[in-house]
Amino acid sequence: MKHLLTLENVALERGVRQLLSGVQLKVARGELWQIVGGNGSGKTSLLRAISGLARLGLQGSVNCSSSLLFQGHLAGLKAGLTCRENLRWHGSGRVGSAKNHIDSALQAVGLAGCEDTVLSHLSAGQQRRVGLARLWLSDADLWLLDEPFTAIDVQGTSLLETQLQTHCRAGGAVVFTSHQPTAIEGLRVLDLNQYAA
Amino acid sequence: MPPNLTTFLRFQAQRHLRSALRRPGDILNPLVFFLMVVTLFPLGLGPDPDVLAGLAPGIVWVVALLSSLIVSGRLFQTDYEDGTLEQLVLAPHPLALSALAEIISHWLLSGVVLAAASPIFAAMLNMPVQAVPVLVISLLLGTLCLSLVGAVGAALTVGLRRGGVLLSLLTIPLTVPILIFGTSAVREAVLGYDPSSWLALMGALAAIGLILAPLAAAAGLRISLEA
Amino acid sequence: MWAFIHKMGSPPWFFRFATAVIRWLLPIVLLALLAGSLWGLLYAPPDFRQGNSYRIIFIHVPSAVVALAGYYVMASAGLVSLVWKIKMADTAMRAVAPIGAALTFVALVTGAIWGKPTWGAWWVWDARITSMLILFFLYLGVMALFEAYDNKAAAAKACAVLSLVGTVNIPIIYKSVDWWYSLHQPASIKFSGETAIDASMLYPLLLMIAAFYGLFALLVLLNMRSELLATHRQSAWLRTELG
Numbered sequence: 001m002k003h004l005l006t007l008e009n010v011a012l013e014r015g016v017r018q019l020l021s022g023v024q025l026k027v028a029r030g031e032l033w034q035i036v037g038g039n040g041s042g043k044t045s046l047l048r049a050i051s052g053l054a055r056l057g058l059q060g061s062v063n064c065s066s067s068l069l070f071q072g073h074l075a076g077l078k079a080g081l082t083c084r085e086n087l088r089w090h091g092s093g094r095v096g097s098a099k100n101h102i103d104s105a106l107q108a109v110g111l112a113g114c115e116d117t118v119l120s121h122l123s124a125g126q127q128r129r130v131g132l133a134r135l136w137l138s139d140a141d142l143w144l145l146d147e148p149f150t151a152i153d154v155q156g157t158s159l160l161e162t163q164l165q166t167h168c169r170a171g172g173a174v175v176f177t178s179h180q181p182t183a184i185e186g187l188r189v190l191d192l193n194q195y196a197a
Numbered sequence: 198m199p200p201n202l203t204t205f206l207r208f209q210a211q212r213h214l215r216s217a218l219r220r221p222g223d224i225l226n227p228l229v230f231f232l233m234v235v236t237l238f239p240l241g242l243g244p245d246p247d248v249l250a251g252l253a254p255g256i257v258w259v260v261a262l263l264s265s266l267i268v269s270g271r272l273f274q275t276d277y278e279d280g281t282l283e284q285l286v287l288a289p290h291p292l293a294l295s296a297l298a299e300i301i302s303h304w305l306l307s308g309v310v311l312a313a314a315s316p317i318f319a320a321m322l323n324m325p326v327q328a329v330p331v332l333v334i335s336l337l338l339g340t341l342c343l344s345l346v347g348a349v350g351a352a353l354t355v356g357l358r359r360g361g362v363l364l365s366l367l368t369i370p371l372t373v374p375i376l377i378f379g380t381s382a383v384r385e386a387v388l389g390y391d392p393s394s395w396l397a398l399m400g401a402l403a404a405i406g407l408i409l410a411p412l413a414a415a416a417g418l419r420i421s422l423e424a
Numbered sequence: 425m426w427a428f429i430h431k432m433g434s435p436p437w438f439f440r441f442a443t444a445v446i447r448w449l450l451p452i453v454l455l456a457l458l459a460g461s462l463w464g465l466l467y468a469p470p471d472f473r474q475g476n477s478y479r480i481i482f483i484h485v486p487s488a489v490v491a492l493a494g495y496y497v498m499a500s501a502g503l504v505s506l507v508w509k510i511k512m513a514d515t516a517m518r519a520v521a522p523i524g525a526a527l528t529f530v531a532l533v534t535g536a537i538w539g540k541p542t543w544g545a546w547w548v549w550d551a552r553i554t555s556m557l558i559l560f561f562l563y564l565g566v567m568a569l570f571e572a573y574d575n576k577a578a579a580a581k582a583c584a585v586l587s588l589v590g591t592v593n594i595p596i597i598y599k600s601v602d603w604w605y606s607l608h609q610p611a612s613i614k615f616s617g618e619t620a621i622d623a624s625m626l627y628p629l630l631l632m633i634a635a636f637y638g639l640f641a642l643l644v645l646l647n648m649r650s651e652l653l654a655t656h657r658q659s660a661w662l663r664t665e666l667g
Contacts, residue, residue, distance in 0.1 A: 074280025080216035
């Protein structure tokens with residue numbers, strides 16, 4: 001079966017410091033991957049290199065053949081726009097989702113009734129959820145999520161876990177970073193401590 | 198499904214304009230800055246109407262250049278800080294087009310507003326009435342050029358903590374032709390000559406800038422995200 | 425040819441190349457500078473209008489010419505680094521900027537000194553001096569941008585973009601400043617058509633221009649070599665190279 005993402009012998013350096021070397025990873029459809037590693041082990045740098053955002057210190061081959069959704073530490077939402085506007089006009093190119101799709105995505109993350117609220121009027125945790133609502137609207141195969149479980153309550157965490165599994169079952173794949181262990185069924189783990197240079 | 202190009206551009210412009218219009222202070226503050234700096238000149242140079250009239254084209258243009266530079270520092274700032282830029286880089290559409298949409302939206306809210314308000318400043322500095330339409334047209338074209346140049350500088354410095362002064366260092370030398378063409382056009386009009394050749398030169402600059410600046414800005418934005 | 429370009433991209437090879445070239449270039453450049461200066465300052469005839477004060481052109485014109493060329497060298501290195509991602513091109517670009525800025529500064533200072541007896545003022549806003557000043561600003565901008573980035577690989581790319589934008593702008597700036605003020609005497613060296621200056625002055629001037637190009641190349645190579653020494657001081661190849 002064709003892999004959505006293949007990393008071969010990937011090395012990463014930041015400035016003059018070598019972070020990682022010899023990283024191998026193959027991600028097939030239906031797989032859910034967690035990248036673990038301590039602070040400064042290069043989780044975020046690796047994810048940004050995979051997405052194509054930052055490839056300056058990258059060596060080796062990164063082959064990504066699918067459409068991808070990247071969600072970094074920053075949600076990519078505008079504080080001055082309402083939830084609905086944000087999801088309609090968000091930058092990732094999958095803009096222009098139909099209104100009823102947006103509303104049901106907001107409902108799925110527990111923000112029903114906040115559709116026309118300006119983002120800056122919501123709490124930090126709620127804003128985080130608006131960002132995650134994108135996962136309910138995405139049609140990308142491969143999701144790259146940087147610390148998706150940060151600043152989310154217990155209920156939000158289980159919602160998110162279910163959504164990640166649903167996506168994988170539908171033939172997609174997910175790679176996310178987290179510094180704390182996560183108990184999701186069928187989770188595969190890439191431990192960066194093994195590849196520390 | 199990714200939307201087609203025109204929808205994408207329309208969405209980008211709408212997004213930018215809508216969130217800017219919710220904070221009208223950002224649009225009005227540069228005008229207030231302009232007004233205050235124009236007030237400083239009679240205080241520094243003396244109130245003689247003839248002296249002011251002679252210097253008016255230069256004063257208005259230099260102040261327009263400075264206030265345009267100051268606001269262009271914010272051009273990609275919020276996009277960088279809230280993560281929108283990452284999404285735009287990864288979008289299936291060329292980043293240069295997103296940058297172009299942002300630059301045009303930015304110009305509509307800064308340069309066009311400034312050009313529309315400029316007759317007031319011209320009157321304050323005793324500029325002859327026949328030169329005012331030329332002033333407005335030259336500022337319309339000139340602020341577009343300034344936004345384009347400023348966008349390249351802003352893209353290269355958006356990730357830097359002390360980007361503000363650096364942005365001016367990078368862009369002021371590049372704005373020299375714009376200043377020369379703009380002031381020359383207004384001065385010709387003040388003297389009663391035909392300013393159209395200078396305006397045509399500015400139009401040419403704007404045309405070159407519209408093609409090249411978004412490409413350079415896109416390259417700059419990618420580099421800023423790498424750093 | 426391609427093999428040569430490829431080799432230039434490798435730091436050890438470039439280090440050996442630079443060391444060898446510097447050894448040859450240094451005496452040639454010193455000799456040319458000495459010969460050109462003596463010829464220009466002692467043997468060339470005085471100008472019939474400006475007397476001896478014109479002799480500063482033997483420094484002023486070469487530094488101005490090479491300073492402008494240096495910007496294009498820097499931008500070309502930037503283009504190479506952006507397109508082919510050759511690290512030595514980054515090093516070259518970085519090495520050119522301070523030398524170009526210094527030459528521009530020399531051109532400005534000698535221009536000011538020349539201006540005092542000629543126009544009676546240290547600074548005159550004439551077209552060519554103003555263009556030189558703006559070129560100086562362009563160099564300063566590139567250097568400031570490089571310093572501002574913590575990540576030096578990103579800094580080099582940013583400077584490459586900026587210098588390419590500057591390259592597109594320079595002809596426009598020069599032309600616009602020219603229109604703004606055409607007070608200066610018209611360009612006196614033209615390779616097409618008649619030359620306005622006498623051969624007895626032209627030849628030492630051309631020699632000095634050539635010497636300044638050599639000096640520029642020499643300084644850039646020295647700068648790149650010391651850059652390599654600094655960044656690769658831990659590398660094995662450098663240790664064996666230095667013995």
